[in-house]
Amino acid sequence: MNHHHLSNIRLVVNMEIITDIAILCQFLKTGSSSITILILNKGLKRQVKLRTEKLNSANVQLKTEIAEREQAEEALRESEGRFRAAFDSAKDCVLIWDKDYNYLYANQSAIDHFGTTPDKVIGRNIRDGLGQTPYFMTLWMSRIDKVFETGKVLRVQDEQEMMGRLYYTDSIISPIYALNEAVSSVCVVYRDVTELKKTEIALSQEKERLLVTLRSIGDGVITTDTKGRITLINKIAEKLTGWTQVEAYERDIKDVFNIINVKTGQQCENTVEKVLKAKSVVEPSNYTNLIARDGTERMIANSGAPIFNINSEIIGVVLVFRDVTEKNKIETQLQQAQKMESIGTLAGGIAHDFNNILFPIVGHTEMLIEDFLEDSPYRDSLNEIYTAGLRARELVQQILAFSRQQKNEIKRIKIQPIFREALKMIRSTISTTIDINQNIDTECSAINADPIQIHQIIMNLAINAFHAMEDDGGTLTASLKEVELGEPDLINPDMKPGNYAHLVVADTGIGIDKDVKEKIFDPFFTTKKEGKGTGMGLSVVHGIVTSMGGAIQVYSKLGKGTQFNLYFPVEKNVSEDQKSQAEEPFRRGTEQILLVDDEESIIKMEKRMLERWGYHITPHTSSIEALETFRSTPDKFDLVITDMAMPAMPGNKLSAELIKIRPDIPILLCTGYSEKFSEEKVLSVGIKGFLFKPIMMKDLSKKMRDVLVK
Numbered sequence: 001m002n003h004h005h006l007s008n009i010r011l012v013v014n015m016e017i018i019t020d021i022a023i024l025c026q027f028l029k030t031g032s033s034s035i036t037i038l039i040l041n042k043g044l045k046r047q048v049k050l051r052t053e054k055l056n057s058a059n060v061q062l063k064t065e066i067a068e069r070e071q072a073e074e075a076l077r078e079s080e081g082r083f084r085a086a087f088d089s090a091k092d093c094v095l096i097w098d099k100d101y102n103y104l105y106a107n108q109s110a111i112d113h114f115g116t117t118p119d120k121v122i123g124r125n126i127r128d129g130l131g132q133t134p135y136f137m138t139l140w141m142s143r144i145d146k147v148f149e150t151g152k153v154l155r156v157q158d159e160q161e162m163m164g165r166l167y168y169t170d171s172i173i174s175p176i177y178a179l180n181e182a183v184s185s186v187c188v189v190y191r192d193v194t195e196l197k198k199t200e201i202a203l204s205q206e207k208e209r210l211l212v213t214l215r216s217i218g219d220g221v222i223t224t225d226t227k228g229r230i231t232l233i234n235k236i237a238e239k240l241t242g243w244t245q246v247e248a249y250e251r252d253i254k255d256v257f258n259i260i261n262v263k264t265g266q267q268c269e270n271t272v273e274k275v276l277k278a279k280s281v282v283e284p285s286n287y288t289n290l291i292a293r294d295g296t297e298r299m300i301a302n303s304g305a306p307i308f309n310i311n312s313e314i315i316g317v318v319l320v321f322r323d324v325t326e327k328n329k330i331e332t333q334l335q336q337a338q339k340m341e342s343i344g345t346l347a348g349g350i351a352h353d354f355n356n357i358l359f360p361i362v363g364h365t366e367m368l369i370e371d372f373l374e375d376s377p378y379r380d381s382l383n384e385i386y387t388a389g390l391r392a393r394e395l396v397q398q399i400l401a402f403s404r405q406q407k408n409e410i411k412r413i414k415i416q417p418i419f420r421e422a423l424k425m426i427r428s429t430i431s432t433t434i435d436i437n438q439n440i441d442t443e444c445s446a447i448n449a450d451p452i453q454i455h456q457i458i459m460n461l462a463i464n465a466f467h468a469m470e471d472d473g474g475t476l477t478a479s480l481k482e483v484e485l486g487e488p489d490l491i492n493p494d495m496k497p498g499n500y501a502h503l504v505v506a507d508t509g510i511g512i513d514k515d516v517k518e519k520i521f522d523p524f525f526t527t528k529k530e531g532k533g534t535g536m537g538l539s540v541v542h543g544i545v546t547s548m549g550g551a552i553q554v555y556s557k558l559g560k561g562t563q564f565n566l567y568f569p570v571e572k573n574v575s576e577d578q579k580s581q582a583e584e585p586f587r588r589g590t591e592q593i594l595l596v597d598d599e600e601s602i603i604k605m606e607k608r609m610l611e612r613w614g615y616h617i618t619p620h621t622s623s624i625e626a627l628e629t630f631r632s633t634p635d636k637f638d639l640v641i642t643d644m645a646m647p648a649m650p651g652n653k654l655s656a657e658l659i660k661i662r663p664d665i666p667i668l669l670c671t672g673y674s675e676k677f678s679e680e681k682v683l684s685v686g687i688k689g690f691l692f693k694p695i696m697m698k699d700l701s702k703k704m705r706d707v708l709v710k
Helices: 003-008 015-030 037-089 108-114 134-150 194-216 235-241 271-278 325-371 379-402 415-427 451-469 537-547 574-582 600-612 623-632 651-661 679-684 697-709
Strands: 093-097 103-106 154-162 165-177 183-192 220-224 230-233 258-261 288-291 297-308 314-323 411-413 434-440 446-449 474-485 498-507 551-557 561-571 592-596 616-620 639-643 667-671 689-692
Touching: 093 108, 103 108, 134 154, 134 165, 134 183, 165 194, 220 235, 230 235, 235 314, 271 297, 271 314, 297 325, 325 379, 325 600, 325 697, 411 451, 415 434, 415 451, 415 474, 415 498, 446 451, 446 561, 451 474, 451 498, 451 537, 451 561, 474 561, 537 551, 537 561, 592 600, 592 623, 600 616, 616 623, 623 639, 623 651, 639 651, 639 697, 651 667, 667 697, 689 697
Parallel strands: 434 474, 592 616, 592 639, 639 667, 667 689
Antiparallel strands: 093 103, 093 183, 154 165, 165 183, 220 230, 220 314, 258 288, 288 297, 297 314, 411 446, 474 498, 498 561, 551 561
């Protein structure tokens, strides 16, 4: 057979007989005639048979495997269905992502959480967004990457805003492994804990508010259990008791909250026990002192109340208390101020009446002194009367200053007469067991000050000295001299080198303790017994002295006594100025004067005095009559002098009516005192001048001429 004829033969073989065919073809190409088609057929049949048997066996095995696989797949589908049903019915949200952040699975809770449908989640990529912010998507992609890389479970808690709503979630991210043990996907199970978180936040905020309130409240707060053991103490309570929270915890309340009755000094009944007995709020006595850990006593206002649980059972007691020491001092001072105000009102009224009595005495005395020659036997007596009148005038000014019805008047003054006058007053009021030694230099220069304040300083220091010696007696030493202080001698930085009036008040009393000495100038500080002082005296002295550019020093030794040294800058040219003013002659005139005062004695004295100076006087004791006189002849008068306090129409209202009739009329207003009117105020309403009674002749003369010239 020619090998070209074999090209039309179609053979069906499998891969296992290719080798035999290759051999066959090789023989055919050689053109060997010894090989026949029969041999080929026989070989092929044998091979086909063998291969067919193998194929049949393989087919049987394959069918078995396919059946087993179908059973396994069915079991898997059933298992998957069970798990899917479990996941879909779970309240927690379940998501599965692949490595490329594609959603492979989302249970119904997750779908509901997203507010969408499964087809809009499954197969989508996390980058597509389901209401999350870009930041949140990036955050979750990094978490997925981390689980793929590490194969470890990751737990996270998030606060996220999605679709306009704030969510809080608690998530567990777990790896899902393939058969080759590689992470094939990531499963996250997360729970929406928004409501729980909001509740926690609300509770936390409420707790914080309570803690802040407890810390910042101005009252001390202590809580105890029913056995009186402390469970909580706030910062104010720590400060007032001297015990910290750590130190006080579980201590008996009696150890920490030690209170006594202010009046009796006896221990007060335990507040916790009182509350537990009463089963209601209790408020102990207002006169209660708390003794701190270091022994310090503070007056407190306190109350206690039971703490109930939800079953209305008492589980503890809360004590609330506050330091009222300063409040009590202020209330005491207010009561004192009210007393002083009442006394001041009375003193002001007395001063007014006294001035009206004193004015004609001083005025007539001045005129009599003018009438008698220097060598008259009556001149000395008249001078004594006049001097007494001046002293009485100064006393009235002190009363007015005491009643705060006369403002401070800063002027150049000599301290000597004020010092002597104050010591005379002190001598008449203190015990005879106390001697007063005074050494007042008459050559000491004057100072620039308010005489009333200087008097107040001396009185306060002298009274302090008296209190220091009132039990055992002693010696009060008062001295005044002029000293020169250089730069090294200055006591405080506000002082300047120069001459100072050095005023000393010393005693041989009990002395002042070093610790107490540091506080003596503090307002309201006092070591005196109740009713002996308010603690304001030395603080007032210190304030006056420093405001004048001066200084104050204190030397004291327990059992030996105390010495106060005061320094006031002097004014060298004062005496000459005062002398020139004193020697200034009375100014005379011929003008028409309308004189108004409801006191007959004052009207007579003033009329006589003014007529001596050449003036023409129209007197009236009624302001209504004076107004009618002026209304009928307003151009007649050159000046009106009127009293302030008058019945029917006081001087200020009379002046207003006169100015309405004639706006250019000069008016002088005189008063014994006025708590409502000052010189600035009366000048602002058109009154030209203002004088305090009793008025000295030279003062009245000068003021009249000044007003008339203007």
